Amino acid sequence: xxxxxxxxxxxxxxxxxxxxxxxxxxxxxxxxxxxxxxxxxxxxxxxxxxxxxxxxxxxxxxxxxxxxxxxxxxxxxxxxxxxxxxxxxxxxxxxxxxxxxxxxxxxxxxxxxxxxxxxxxxxxxxxxxxxxxxxxxxxxxxxxxxxxxxxxxxxxxxxxxxxxxxxxxxxxxxxxxxxxxxxxxxxxxxxxxxxxxxxxxxxxxxxxxxxxxxxxxxxxxxxxxxxxxxxxxxxxxxxxxxxxxxxxxxxxxxxxxxxxxxxxxxxxxxxxxxxxxxxx
Numbered sequence: 001x002x003x004x005x006x007x008x009x010x011x012x013x014x015x016x017x018x019x020x021x022x023x024x025x026x027x028x029x030x031x032x033x034x035x036x037x038x039x040x041x042x043x044x045x046x047x048x049x050x051x052x053x054x055x056x057x058x059x060x061x062x063x064x065x066x067x068x069x070x071x072x073x074x075x076x077x078x079x080x081x082x083x084x085x086x087x088x089x090x091x092x093x094x095x096x097x098x099x100x101x102x103x104x105x106x107x108x109x110x111x112x113x114x115x116x117x118x119x120x121x122x123x124x125x126x127x128x129x130x131x132x133x134x135x136x137x138x139x140x141x142x143x144x145x146x147x148x149x150x151x152x153x154x155x156x157x158x159x160x161x162x163x164x165x166x167x168x169x170x171x172x173x174x175x176x177x178x179x180x181x182x183x184x185x186x187x188x189x190x191x192x193x194x195x196x197x198x199x200x201x202x203x204x205x206x207x208x209x210x211x212x213x214x215x216x217x218x219x220x221x222x223x224x225x226x227x228x229x230x231x232x233x234x235x236x237x238x239x240x241x242x243x244x245x246x247x248x249x250x251x252x253x254x255x256x257x258x259x260x261x262x263x264x265x266x267x268x269x270x271x272x273x274x275x276x277x278x279x280x
Contacts, residue, residue, distance in 0.1 A: 087113075087142065188205065
């Protein structure tokens with residue numbers, strides 16, 4: 001595929017599967033995972049499947065690092081090859097320093113780089129990226145592409161549940177769900193990303209009810225054509241059942257399945273399951 005005059009860049013927390021990234025010519029910057037003193041690039045030296053396999057028996061938990069400003073600058077230069085402009089759509093600045101580092105890099109480069117804080121993560125970020133790529137394919141200029149991504153951010157809803165809040169708490173990504181920590185052993189929380197951070201939606205007693213309730217909440221946005229995604233971290237059976245139900249009950253225009261990337265899984269732990277929905 002020939003390069004576009006406008007390069008669209010995101011980071012590996014977008015959770016978009018490789019075939020969609022390739023089909024839309026989207027350049028991905030890997031986040032970094034630090035584990036037992038070794039630094040891995042998300043999706044490069046450490047795949048999602050290997051990550052959850054290692055996590056199941058790990059004594060020391062992984063940490064995450066954003067790319068440095070110098071690394072962002074190098075990635076932007078690579079994306080710029082053959083393009084006139086770079087648009088970088090990144091995960092929430094309240095969950096990572098990536099946005100700040102990317103802005104610092106952009107200011108040092110001699111070509112235009114537009115950096116947008118999507119205030120989202122996982123397929124919430126991914127859907128903003130796909131919306132931007134769709135707009136680019138229709139010939140939209142830079143500002144219109146950015147506005148389309150902003151609109152997608154506002155209209156996209158992400159609901160997820162985790163086996164334990166401990167990973168979010170220890171990683172400092174607990175957001176407004178901090179008050180749930182003392183109850184973590186007796187609840188199955190339903191969480192969302194709102195205002196750029198993790199926020200609680202509801203607490204239920206069983207995992208099965210948590211999944212059912214996520215479906216009910218997400219269904220509120222399925223009155224017209226929609227793009228829907230299901231991601232999981234070592235919860236394949238639940239994810240497959242959820243995908244089958246959504247495909248038959250909602251008949252979405254696009255249904256995306258993916259595995260939660262290591263850079264997110266390090267903060268959610270194994271068993272994370274999410275539904276993301278946006279209108280088309």
